[in-house]
Amino acid sequence: MSISLNPWVWIAAFLTLSMMSFLYKDNIFYKIGEHIYVGSSAAFMLIYLWYFDVKPKLIDGFINNTGFSRWILIIPAFLSLLMLMRFVRPVAWISRWAIAFTVGMGAGLGITGLLQGFLVPQIKATILPLYVSGHSTLMTIYLSLNNILLILGTLSAIVYFYFSKEHTGPVKKISQIGITFIMVAFGASFGYTVMARISLLIGRVYFLLHNWLGLV
Amino acid sequence: MREFLEKAGNIDRRIIYLIIFLAVATTILVKARFKSSPLPEVQRSYKIINDLPSGSVVMFSIDYDASSMPELDPMLRAMLRHCFKKNLKVIMLGHWPLGLPLGQLALDDIAREYHKKYGTDYVFLGYRPGLQAVMLNLGKEIRSVFATDYKGTPLDSLPLMRNVHNYNDIAILVGLEAGSVGDAWVQFANARFNQKIILGSTAVITPDLYPYLQAGQIVGLIGGLRGASDYETLVEHPAMASLGMASQTVVHVLIILLILLGNIGYFATRRKK
Amino acid sequence: MGIILPILIFLYSPFKGVKAFDTPDDGGGSITIKWELLKEDSSVMRYDVYRYESLKDTGVLIGSVLRGSNTYQDIGTKDGKQYWYRVAAIYPDTVLFSNLSSPAVSKAQWFNSKTKASLFILLFFGIVLFWFTEEAKKGKRTYIRKIxxxxxxxxxxxxxxxxxxxxxxxxxxxxxxxxxxxxxxxxxxxxxxxxxxxxxxxxxxxxxxxxxxxxxxxxxxxxxxxxxxxxxxxxxxxxxxxxxxxxxxxxxxxxxxxxxxxxxxxxxxxxxxxxxxxxxxxxxxxxxxxxxxxxxxxxxxxxxxxxxxxxxxxxxxxxxxxDPLMLGTIKGEDLTKLIFIIIIGIGVILETFGIHIISNWFSIF
Amino acid sequence: MKREVPLFITFITGILIIIALFIPHKPFGQLQTTFNDWLIIVGGFTMILGLDSLLLHNWEKIKRKKEGWLSAAFLIASFFITLFWGFGEGIFFHRNPFDASATFLRYFYTYIFVPLQSTMFSLLAFFIASAAYRAFRAKDPNSTLLLSAAALVMLGRVPGGQAVAPWIFAFVLLLLAYYFFNESKKTSGTQQTVYIILAIITLILIYPVFYILLHYLNGIADWIMNIPQMAAKRGIWIGISLGGIAMSLRIIFGIEKTYLR
Structure with a gap:
């Protein structure tokens, strides 16, 4: 292989190196790359939102639906209009109505999502037997110990988040166990993520050495 | 000695960046590789494609985008290489519109490498919205969803497509998956039309796909960068994934050594205080 | 496909036990079809589900599922109308039809029973929060640990x-x-x-x-x-x-x-x-x-x-x-945590003795 | 009006969403999907507010020749080029810019957007290394556990890790023994004895640790992820759920209204 003759590959390589140069220090190349990125990505998101969200849901929805499901689309259109009222100083406050709708959605979904998606399943998953019999005595001890650790870790971590009581005496002891579990968890998930992050760098370096310079 | 130890706890971050960059770049440049025997499910996938009679049609589905590229792009390239080497015909489509150009790039690259001709040896169909409809219609007549290829050429003007109508004419379907499209392929193409499927997937979703392999609903599974590197080994063309696996190990060990160095420095300075 | 042939096959068929019933906990428009897995399930390719709008009907293929699964949800039904179902096990070389299910009618439910634990927690939590904000209004101060x-x-x-x-x-x-x-x-x-x-x-x-x-x-x-x-x-x-x-x-x-x-x-x-x-x-x-x-x-x-x-x-x-009102809600959160710890504790003890009341109660499926 | 109506809208929307969870019957059952569609539509339009801010902010810089005006010009230029390229493809060539044949997707997205995005994403490889180096110091028992867990999981994930890990951990134990031994020379009496015993224990531990890691490293890494890691995460999640529900209730009932001021 030899060096690429495709001008687009050269542009991509220039942008890649510009963004990486940031690691050394802020410089003119990073500034160029950064501003191209911010500007073009803002436009890209606008185009994307139009073609994948607004057009199919509002415009196509209005054209293709009939009756109730057609006319109900007036409400989101109206809310969108309210949002844009922010440009009209005297009535800018009316945009809060639309904001209020989104916040209400968020709060409602916050409750339903957290209840049904996290709280209830997590509690159920923690209600485990303390004794599990395995193929051998050693296995029984291992499995039972795992369950005990899971329960202890979960409950002590909950105690760590106890706010309205001073952490002294037994509460302090338990919350310290909680902190220990939390620290192990953070270390483990940090270590677990490293591989995925290195993969990304490998991808970029390979692009530079292979697609652009043709060295490998 | 003392001075060195103190410095060990206080390395400039730029030196760390340089070390990491050099580690990745040199392992790729010197083509360092660690021997490991390919996973059985990857070997099986390889064998199935390898045993196809020449001229059979393999369909690739690009169901990922740029963020899963480091894992799935090398997989795609290794498999395309295998297909072209064995003189198989390739049709490419996809269900993630933003990922398709990446698939097409790989297809064009590898086809050029093997001097394959567009229309006779490979065809790029592109994307059509409506995942279910596309999959089900491929069971009857591909022309009902893809009347033309991505450039607008009618399918019948492409020699390769003249005899391709539905799943019966496709020997193997290869789905490269970063999300849930793979489940739909199994659900529709395999269950409804008994299509043979090989799935390649990111490390994150691979565990979810194992049950399909065990139940025989897919015939092969290639998971993550490891799977890709195994496939590269099998086609005897080590590329990004094989080199990547070596870099992974080197960088992981380097980070551990850096942590160790940092702690040695930390204890050395702490004792002085 | 006529109905005579399936019936003939059915007389000799080991494929029985197809039931159809209104899908529970939904907004209507759906009937669930359930059957017993065949013993030789592993050699079945898939199961096709047929719907009959009357006993004289010839049946329409409405969908299929992979082997190993024994339920299908028909999501295209009209509430209040009777439907019958039949399942066909598709083998590479043959087809095995099941019995015709007894009629089923779909309807909408007013309460989703899968959410009972959530409802209970929300009501309890709401009352606790209300209680503590009322206390706060009366001027009760809440301690809060340093963050x-x-x-x-x-x-x-x-x-x-x-x-x-x-x-x-x-x-x-x-x-x-x-x-x-x-x-x-x-x-x-x-x-x-x-x-x-x-x-x-x-x-x-x-x-x-x-x-x-x-x-x-x-x-x-x-x-x-x-x-x-x-x-x-x-x-x-x-x-x-x-x-x-x-x-x-x-x-x-x-x-x-x-x-x-x-x-x-x-x-x-x-x-x-x-x-x-x-x-x-x-x-x-x-x-x-x-x-x-x-x-x-x-x-x-x-x-x-x-x-x-x-x-x-x-x-x-x-x-x-x-803000005392907000601090009150923090206290409510803590009380709820305590209750959860107790419930989990009791649940764990019961579970150890093989009693699953509490863990079943928190099931969302 | 300016305050009450929004609070009322928030209240009604929130309550309806909650009701929709419990009552599948019409008209409540579909509310969540309907509202979600509306939210997506409104979200699309609000982008205009953002662009107004972005463009004005940078236009000001150019007009006043403030520091960085040249970069601001780059930003505005690339914004409009992208915008015209994307929408132009739709308007003048009547094809979706996200079509496989569209130049927008084939050139702008593949050779400009993807390199920028994935390079920025790949910087994480450097940052994860520098953060680990700087922050993982064995200052106290908890931070020692944190860094050991990280090291075990890291090595347990890569091929060859199982072969390297025993040597690294043996070396650490050796260093530790040396450290204890060195400390013992500076002290006397019982303290000295304790240090010497510690040094000996550490030395003895080298063999079993070496053996266990050589054979079971992958299993240990999985165990850390599945048991202690999972336990702590559950605890954190239960806390977040309760805190989040309380926060949502405060918003719905108008106790928390920072967002409206």
Whole structure:
């Protein structure tokens, strides 16, 4: 292989190196790359939102639906209009109505999502037997110990988040166990993520050495 | 000695960046590789494609985008290489519109490498919205969803497509998956039309796909960068994934050594205080 | 396909036990079909499900499932109408038909029984919160333990001012309907208030336009409450881009050029969390982070000076405002936690003795 | 009006969403999807507010020739080029810019957007290394556990990790023994004895640790992820759920209204 003759590959390589140069220090190349990125990505998101969200849901929805499901689309259109009222100083406050709708959605979904998606399943998953019999005595001890650790870790971590009581005496002891579990968890998930992050760098370096310079 | 130890706890971050960059770049440049025997499910996938009679049609589905590229792009390239080497015909489509150009790039690259001709040896169909409809219609007549290829050429003007109508004419379907499209392929193409499927997937979703392999609903599974590197080994063309696996190990060990160095420095300075 | 042939085959068929019933806990328009798996399920390719609108009907293929599954949901039924079903096991070379199910009628339910645990928790929690806010109104004071990350807000703002540097507040990439973002805004208000007292500048780059609007109002309010509305500059609270890494690139550039003395990373963050936190550290700023994105917490813990972990962020608005009503809700949360610990404890003991009442009760399936 | 109506809208929307969870019957059952569609539509339009801010902010810089005006010009130029390229493809060539044949997707997205995005994403590889180096110090028992867990999981994930890990951990134990031994020389009496015993124990531990890691490293890494890691995460999640529900209730009932001021 030899060096690429495709001008687009050269542009991509220039942008890649510009963004990486940031690691050394802020410089003119990073500034160029950064501003191209911010500007073009803002436009890209606008185009994307139009073609994948607004057009199919509002415009196509209005054209293709009939009756109730057609006319109900007036409400989101109206809310969108309210949002844009922010440009009209005297009535800018009316945009809060639309904001209020989104916040209400968020709060409602916050409750339903957290209840049904996290709280209830997590509690159920923690209600485990303390004794599990395995193929051998050693296995029984291992499995039972795992369950005990899971329960202890979960409950002590909950105690760590106890706010309205001073952490002294037994509460302090338990919350310290909680902190220990939390620290192990953070270390483990940090270590677990490293591989995925290195993969990304490998991808970029390979692009530079292979697609652009043709060295490998 | 003392001075060195103190410095060990206080390395400039730029030196760390340089070390990491050099580690990745040199392992790729010197083509360092660690021997490991390919996973059985990857070997099986390889064998199935390898045993196809020449001229059979393999369909690739690009169901990922740029963020899963480091894992799935090398997989795609290794498999395309295998297909072209064995003189198989390739049709490419996809269900993630933003990922398709990446698939097409790989297809064009590898086809050029093997001097394959567009229309006779490979065809790029592109994307059509409506995942279910596309999959089900491929069971009857591909022309009902893809009347033309991505450039607008009618399918019948492409020699390769003249005899391709539905799943019966496709020997193997290869789905490269970063999300849930793979489940739909199994659900529709395999269950409804008994299509043979090989799935390649990111490390994150691979565990979810194992049950399909065990139940025989897919015939092969290639998971993550490891799977890709195994496939590269099998086609005897080590590329990004094989080199990547070596870099992974080197960088992981380097980070551990850096942590160790940092702690040695930390204890050395702490004792002085 | 006529009905005679299937019936003939059925007489000799081992494929029985097909039942059809209204899908429970739904909004109507759906019937569930269930059958007993065939013994030789592993050699079946798939099961096809046929629907009959009357006994004389020839049946319509409505869908199929993979082998190993024994249920199918027909989601195209009309409520109040009778339907019959038959399942066909498809083998590579033959087809095996089941019995015809007894008629089923779909209807909508008024309560989703899968949510009973949620409903109970919500009602209980609501009553507890109500109780404690009422107590608070009567003037009962609530103790709240120190949260290091929030105590440090003042220190960070003060130190930044001493150095003559601006303060950077990054509200993350959550939208306004993300409650974590709203929690972040209440921290922003505190920061703005302190900054106004010290006559410092607060810069807020945004990912979501509505969050930007809310942040503008929040900062203005903070400055006004400190009596310095004149210091507020709307241009300091602005929008960057809604692309995750474009935003990270922009904020990184800002950190390098403005060299803030204090950086707040508060809100919902994904992979960009560490990019921001490491860059912030490299410019020597004091950093206070906080998020409910559990996967990003390890990186904040590693790279920033103080971190608000999960729930601590939600407690922040009560903690900072010292509003008795809000503090009351914190107390309610704690009581509920205690109850949960007790329920889990009892559940664990029962479970050990093979009694599954409590764990079954928390089933959502 | 300016305050009450929004609070009322928030209240009604929130309550309806909650009701929709419990009542599948019409008209409540579909509310969540309907509202979600509306939210997406409104969200699309609000982008205009953001762009107004972004463009004005940078236009000001150019007009006043403020520091960084040239970068601001780059930003505005690339914004409009992208915008015209994307929408232009739709308007003048009547094809979706996200079509496989569209130049927008084939050139702008593939050679400009993807390199920028994935390079920015790949910087994480550097930052994760520098953060680990700086922050993982064995200052106290908890931070020692944190860094050991990280090291074990990291090595347990890569091929060859199982072969390297025993040597690294043996080396650490050796260093530790040396450290204890060195400390013992500076002290006397019982303290000295304790240090010497510690040094001996550490030395003895080298063999079993070496053996266990050589054979079971992958299993240990999985165990850390599945048991202690999972336990702590559950605890954190239960806390977040409760805090989040309380926060949402405060918003719905108008106790928390920072966002409206």
């Amino acid at each position: 290091a990350g929030l105590e440090a807000v003042e220190e960070a703002v003060g130190r930044s001012t001493e150095l003559g540097k601006p303060i950077l507040f990054v509200p993350g990439i959550g939208l306004i309907n993300d409650i974590t973002t709203i929690a972040a805004l209440s921290i922003l208000k505190r920061v703005a208030k302190k900054a106004a007292e010290y006559e410092s500048r607060v810069i807020v780059p945004n990912f979501d336009p509505i969050v930007m609007v809310a942040a503008q109002e929040t900062v203005k309010e903070g400055y006004t409450e400190s009596g310095r509305p004149d210091l507020y500059n709307e241009n300091d609270v602005f929008f960057l881009t809604s692309d995750q890494f474009g935003y990270a690139a922009g904020v990184d550039g800002m950190m390098m050029r403005e060299k803030p003395g204090a950086i707040f990373l508060q809100g919902t963050f994904y992979a960009e969390a560490l990019i921001l936190a490491e860059t912030g550290h490299s410019v020597g700023a004091i950093q206070i982070s906080g998020t409910t994105s559990v996967t990003q917490l390890p990186f904040f813990i590693a790279a920033t000076d103080y971190t608000l972990i999960g729930e601590e962020m939600f407690a922040a608005s009560a903690y900072l405002s010292k």
